[in-house]
Amino acid sequence: xxxxxxxxxxxxxxxxxxxxxxxxxxxxxxxxxxxxxxxxxxxxxxxxxxxxxxxxxxxxxxxxxxxxxxxxxxxxxxxxxxxxxxxxxxxxxxxxxxxxxxxxxxxxxxxxxxxxxxxxxxxxxxxxxxxxxxxxxxxxxxx
Amino acid sequence: xxxxxxxxxxxxxxxxxxxxxxxxxxxxxxxxxxxxxxxxxxxxxxxxxxxxxxxxxxxxxxxxxxxxxxxxxxxxxxxxxxxxxxxxxxxxxxxxxxxxxxxxxxxxxxxxxxxxxxxxxxxxxxxxxxxxxxxxxxxxxxxxxxxxxxxxxxxxxxxxxxxxxxxxxxxxxxxxxxxxxxxxxxxxxxxxxxxxxxxxxxxxxxxxxxxxxxxxxxxxxxxxxxxxxxxxxxxxxxxxxxxxxxxxxxxxxxxxxxxxxxxxxxxxxxxxxxxxxxxxxxxxxxxxxxxxxxxxxxxxxxxxxxxxxxxxxxxxxxxxxxxxxxxxxxxxxxxxxxxxxxxxxxxxxxxxxxxxxxxxxxxxxxxxxxxxxxxxxxxxxxxxxxxxxxxxxxxxxxxxxxxxxxxxxxxxxxxxxxxxxxxxxxxxxxxxxxxxxxxxxxxxxxxxxxxxxxxxxxxxxxxxxxxxxxxxxxxxxxxxxxxxxxxxxxxxxxxxxxxxxxxxxxxxxxxxxxxxxxxxxxxxxxxxxxxxxxxxxxxxxxxxxxxxxxxxxxxxxx
Numbered sequence: 001x002x003x004x005x006x007x008x009x010x011x012x013x014x015x016x017x018x019x020x021x022x023x024x025x026x027x028x029x030x031x032x033x034x035x036x037x038x039x040x041x042x043x044x045x046x047x048x049x050x051x052x053x054x055x056x057x058x059x060x061x062x063x064x065x066x067x068x069x070x071x072x073x074x075x076x077x078x079x080x081x082x083x084x085x086x087x088x089x090x091x092x093x094x095x096x097x098x099x100x101x102x103x104x105x106x107x108x109x110x111x112x113x114x115x116x117x118x119x120x121x122x123x124x125x126x127x128x129x130x131x132x133x134x135x136x137x138x139x140x141x142x143x
Numbered sequence: 144x145x146x147x148x149x150x151x152x153x154x155x156x157x158x159x160x161x162x163x164x165x166x167x168x169x170x171x172x173x174x175x176x177x178x179x180x181x182x183x184x185x186x187x188x189x190x191x192x193x194x195x196x197x198x199x200x201x202x203x204x205x206x207x208x209x210x211x212x213x214x215x216x217x218x219x220x221x222x223x224x225x226x227x228x229x230x231x232x233x234x235x236x237x238x239x240x241x242x243x244x245x246x247x248x249x250x251x252x253x254x255x256x257x258x259x260x261x262x263x264x265x266x267x268x269x270x271x272x273x274x275x276x277x278x279x280x281x282x283x284x285x286x287x288x289x290x291x292x293x294x295x296x297x298x299x300x301x302x303x304x305x306x307x308x309x310x311x312x313x314x315x316x317x318x319x320x321x322x323x324x325x326x327x328x329x330x331x332x333x334x335x336x337x338x339x340x341x342x343x344x345x346x347x348x349x350x351x352x353x354x355x356x357x358x359x360x361x362x363x364x365x366x367x368x369x370x371x372x373x374x375x376x377x378x379x380x381x382x383x384x385x386x387x388x389x390x391x392x393x394x395x396x397x398x399x400x401x402x403x404x405x406x407x408x409x410x411x412x413x414x415x416x417x418x419x420x421x422x423x424x425x426x427x428x429x430x431x432x433x434x435x436x437x438x439x440x441x442x443x444x445x446x447x448x449x450x451x452x453x454x455x456x457x458x459x460x461x462x463x464x465x466x467x468x469x470x471x472x473x474x475x476x477x478x479x480x481x482x483x484x485x486x487x488x489x490x491x492x493x494x495x496x497x498x499x500x501x502x503x504x505x506x507x508x509x510x511x512x513x514x515x516x517x518x519x520x521x522x523x524x525x526x527x528x529x530x531x532x533x534x535x536x537x538x539x540x541x542x543x544x545x546x547x548x549x550x551x552x553x554x555x556x557x558x559x560x561x562x563x564x565x566x567x568x569x570x571x572x573x574x575x576x577x578x579x580x581x582x583x584x585x586x587x588x589x590x591x592x593x594x595x596x597x598x599x600x601x602x603x604x605x606x607x608x609x610x611x612x613x614x615x616x617x618x619x620x621x622x623x624x625x626x627x628x629x630x631x632x633x634x635x636x637x638x639x640x641x642x643x644x645x646x647x648x649x650x651x652x653x654x655x656x657x658x659x660x661x662x663x664x665x666x667x668x669x670x671x672x673x674x675x676x677x678x679x680x681x682x683x684x685x686x687x688x689x690x691x692x693x694x695x696x697x698x699x700x701x
Contacts, residue, residue, distance in 0.1 A: 022507070022511055023507050065558075066502055066558060071562045074562075095546075098567050098568075114514070115542055117514050118514035
């Protein structure tokens, strides 16, 4: 991984996992507007996410928590083991301390509340790719 | 062992009177003989006249002595007879006996003994005619007794009969009579002697016992329960008709029926164990359920009440069992449990669906709206401060709505329970409730597995919610305890308070839907709920859920 926060080929290869189609479209369209971000795949549930990560080995994973078949926390745990170099950023409606703690405890690098994604998504991806942790401004008091 | 009373030899006194009389008679004879001998040997010496005088004097003395002796003897005998009569009278009165002597030549019938008790005659003797006796006889017994008396007289046999007499006050006494006819040398009956004993109490007791036994027999035979009595070895020694009907046995089969013939194979060992423990005098449940098996092989659910039977020495020598067929009740219970399970499952499914709709759709759309609003704002080059303020207000209201929807969603279905597990969700719920109600909930958890079957997690979480809400609402205290403990083969949850407590039975029957619901939820995952509470002594609600391969969802979780 390059120190400038981009992937090895100059792009940040991102996998988007969300079962809400409209939101998923919003995320991908927002990311694609950025020249150095490359959305390499999309998934709609946890099990599919685990499989896609193993196949695609993305630089960064945007992962919802409330997912069918396998929830985001469980999927995150498995991905952490299967692809330790993939950075995980949770993008979710869940805003409780327990959920945030669980996310970072399993090794996530970022946590964005969906309501603040419009202003925080790009910043969060960039921060995480620079090796920093990111947490939505509305949740910083929790940590 | 009862020992015979020791009687000292001094109590045995031979009657001295006959011996004394014989001695005196012998002395008289000796005196007379001596006088005659003296008379003939001394006549030549003392003269004939003096001789006669002495002889007369001796004879006179002998006659006087004989009279005195006879008088004294008769007097002693009369005294003896009087004592014997008193003894007899006493014995007859104590034994409620009456004697009779019927002179057939004169028709005179003489009664003596306890006439007061037997006939209501205020005397110990009565002399009348034989017809008087028949007037006292109960009308229904007259012919029978008349025949019995005639029969004894004609055939020279002892007379024996039991009959009733009606006393003047109308009360009835039962008498047992024995008598004999005495005949002349020519064979004609001269008199009849006999004795009657009042056996009313014995007859009444026997009748009462017979009636009691008959009642018991009718109860045993017609009672709804099957009844059996078995011995120490467990062999059936009595069974009522209901038992035979229930299991399809004939009465002739009973002698060869063994435990395995009417108890389902998987319950036989337990039943033998219970019986052996009872026979050894050990404490054993008297009320329990098991499965029986009919002669046609059909299984039935049974409920038994078993009590030990003691012999006269107080030793256990068997048991008596009342057995009820509860198959229909069991099926109804299972059907009810199924309905309850389906209701709860449907309820949870609906809650989950609504919660997911709120969380995964509506809330996402609200979030998306907020995001689009933010993007729209960034796309506008210049905004007036007033417009930007209003935009900010709209965004804030959108966040608030999203937060409320999220809370509603979580209330319906805990995402923490689903995503983070029971221990985290329970802890979080306690914290939220503490903040919401300004109370203190002490939460401890040890060894709770990260992965539990969803059914188990949900059941325990719902019990926790219900128990804590109840405690907060009714206990009147503000300190509560929650303990969640993972054991090798079960999960244990306890919710405690030191509040005012309640009567669980009363509460369940009258307003305890919450308690019933908790119990049903725990039972659905194979667990049990214990509510320990009493007025003024606080409450502890305990749920035990086994973690066995049979636990619902266990295979998926593992």
